[in-house]
Amino acid sequence: MSKTILYVEDNTANRMLVRQVLEGVGYQVIEATDGLSGIKTAQETNPDLILMDINIPGMDGYEAATRIKSLPELSNIPIIALTAKVMAGDRERALAAGCDGYIAKPIDIDALPNQVAEFLGGMRESITVEQESAYLREYNERLVDRLEKKVQELTKANEALSHTDVMKSRFINLAAHELRTPLAAIHGYLSLLTASDSPVIAHADEKTLQVIEGVVTGVDRLRGIVQDMLDVTRIEAGTLQLRYAPIGLSFILDKIKRDFKNVVAKRQQTMIIADASHIPTMWADGERVTQILRNLVSNAVKYTPDGGTIEITVDMLGGVQTFVAEKPVQQQFVKITVGDTGVGIAPEDQERIFENFYEVRDLERHSTSKTEFMGGGAGLGLAIARGVAEAHGGSLWVESEGHDPEQCPGSKFHLILPLGQLTTD
DSSP, rough: OOOOEEEOOSOHHHHHHHHHHTTTOOOOOEESSSSSHHHHHHHOOSSSEEEOOOSSSSSSSHHHHHHHHSSTTTTSOOOOEEEESSSHHHHHHHHTTSSSSSEEEEEOOTTTTHHHHHHHHHHOOOOOHHHHHHHHHHHHHHHHHHHHHHHHHHHHHHHHHHHHHHHHHHHHHHHHHHHHHHHHHHHHHHHHHHHHOOHHHOOOOOOHHHHHHHHHHHHHHHHHHHHHHHHHHHHHHHHOOOOOOEEEEHHHHHHHHHHHHHHHHHHHHHEEEEOOOOOOOEOHHHHHHHHHHHHHHHHHHHHHHHHHHEEEEEEEEEEEEEETTTTTEEHHHHHHHHEESSSSSOGGGGGGGGGOOSSSSSSGGGEEEEEESTOOSSSSHHHHHHHHHHHHTOOOEESSSSOOOOOOOEEEEEEEEEEEEEEEE
16 A cells, blocks of 8 residues: 655645656655645645655645644654755754754755655664754744734734724715615605595505505614624624613514514414513513514524424513512513524524624625524524623524534524523522
């Protein structure tokens, strides 16, 4: 069985030459163009020997060799530095960094097969303890200097990203505020046009009525997007204001049922909503809690095929002890779960879906429908839902076995909210 050689080299001509020479004598050659891909390829292929160019971009050959030797599954693979000798001590530096041998460039194509065979046969080069100690000290100093420069670069990049993020939030906030004024005027005029006593409606034919209905739907959708944009910027800035009042959870769930009655009927879906009469009166912002559940149910409807099921369950959680004015109190919580028989969510997406503007689907296949199967949106609904939940002192997360449009494993969104009632222990 032929031996496998991994050659890490950024120069195309050098890779072609070494490949031709070594494959010509029966070796199998695989390639990588930089240190990081070299490490990854070594982990994936477990080669018999690694030829490592030192002067490669990014993580150089010294660092890549040190990393490979630190991995238990790769530590016994011989690494041979194959590079141009530029400075005195290059060989010793390579051996100190973890290489097992050194072959200088330009390559002697007649000698290379025999040199590789010797290293595969067990030959190893070495340096004295004194040399190793001296070059390791130099190597460590160089690594620290390189690390310092990388930290400085990352700090500058992070500052630039933070500035961009602030500017993005300001733009979204400004755009949302600027759009509200003309949208309010358009909505007002549409209200006049669509009023029951409007002469326009009284004399309009069916096609005109359809056009007006389409405009109303579009304006309502745009107003919703603008409101979502404002909510996102307020959540990010920590300025979201909640209007607390006593509210019954049954009242909110009845509203959700009414809001989605026609939608689930059109999609031939079944919506099951648990009885919440046993839940005590909540002290919360009723409109915001309704917003959370509306976003969760809308998400469930979109990603559940026609004929599927959306189910809302409600449970009381045991009291959690906390302290108010140094006195122990019991805080009660309610858990609301919105489950579906939809396509599910991949593990890597189960946290990302709560990020602003994140969508699982490709933008090329984006749909603005809120109710069609796999319809898209602005990618703000779940981010807002979690932000509002946390503003109440609650939490929101998802559980799913994975994404599978064929088997439809479904998803469960768990919402926990405090009742807002504290009782002395």
